[in-house]
Amino acid sequence: MNNHFSALIILCALVSITSCNKSENQTKTLSTTKWEIGPFVKQDAENPILSPDPSLVFVDPVSGEKTAFEGRNVLNPSAVVKDGKVHLLYRAQDQKMTSRIGLATSEDGIHFIKEPAPIFFPDNDAMLVYENNGGVEDPRVVQGPEGNYWLTYTSYDGKTARLCIASSPDLRQWTKHGPVLNDPKYIDLWSKSGAIVVEQQGEEMRAKKIDGQYWMYFGDTNLYMAYSTNLKDWKVLENAENNKMVSVLHPRPGYFDSRLVEPGPYALWTENGINLIYNASNAANNNDPQLPKFTYAAGQALFSATRPYQLLDRTQGYFIYPDKDYEKIGEVNEVCFVEGMVFFKDKWFLYYGTADSKIAVAIAEK
Helix, strand or coil, X not given: CHHXXXXXXXXXXXXXXXXXXXXXXXXXXXXXXXCCCCCCEECCCCCCCECCCCCCEEECCCCCXXXXXXXXXXXXEEEEEXXXXXXXXXXXXXXXXXXXXXXXXXXXXXXXXXXXXXXXXXXXXXXXXXXXCCEEEEEEEEECCCCCEEEEEEEECCCCEEEEXXXXXXXCCCEEEEECCCCCCXXXXXXXXXXXXXXXXXCEEEECXXXXXXXXXXXXXXXXXXXXXXXXXXXXXXXXXCCCECCCECCCCCCCCCCEEEEXXXXXXXXXXXXXXXXXXXXXXXXXXXXXCCCEEEEEEEECCCCCXXXXXXXXXXCECCCCHHXXXXXXXXXXXXXXXXXXXXXXXXXXXXXXXXXXXXXXXX
């Protein structure tokens, strides 16, 4: 009896020690994800918050024809807070699949009023050669040091996507500055999705210099970087040994991001690191078996606050994915594509395209 009792005491002690160690390990694991923003809650009662409106018509300056500029789809929005309102810059597609950028405003971040005409579009200008057969896509907007607005967007000529940049004092009057990758060796390279590193200043997201340079993540298979002293002129981060672009984030076999990775909104600088919310696609095989192949879901990555090309941490799973009918079925099925985020009324509002057809929002507490 005494031997059995002693053995029982030893066994209980071992179980207790194991439980303590397990608890400590779990706490350590949880503490490594404190940098993530969220959790985000989809606003199911209101979503989708934007749908195509064929009644909105403007005269296309290139063709001279009246065009229902969002007659087919609205998707992939960016967002900024200005004058106490959320301003949503969103991609709008007409029936010919030409993309332009519309503007909608909201006092609560959920219910929006659209402008009757696009605020950014292909025109008879020097950029028409890059925009004529596809348009302008996927805006991402941040503020510069003086408070003006800088827009990264994709120009598409029907063959090649090019990451481009423009600026504005008021979100309505824009100056196009051309392709970001304007070096002759890169000018015809497929490039898109530029997420500039910003620092939060109240409700404003202002471009942040690190070691004298502004930084941008871009790409839609692997992620690369570019840097600038003035937000207008950019250089690609290259490996000095082979003069090739440096990839800083890659797809992972077996995960939700097994097919590609692509920036979401701006990249948010904090003293603990740079948080990059990113979009990802699930491969046809060697993927996440819990998601259909080619599903677009979103994760988060943390880069060094002083060396923005150095990856520190990365979520193992996704935090948003298609599980509603309007996210699963549309122009492109199984898509949640996050692209806009604001800090508004002490909450994070995350705006995303659903099945490349509509726009929805998810909200996280501070």
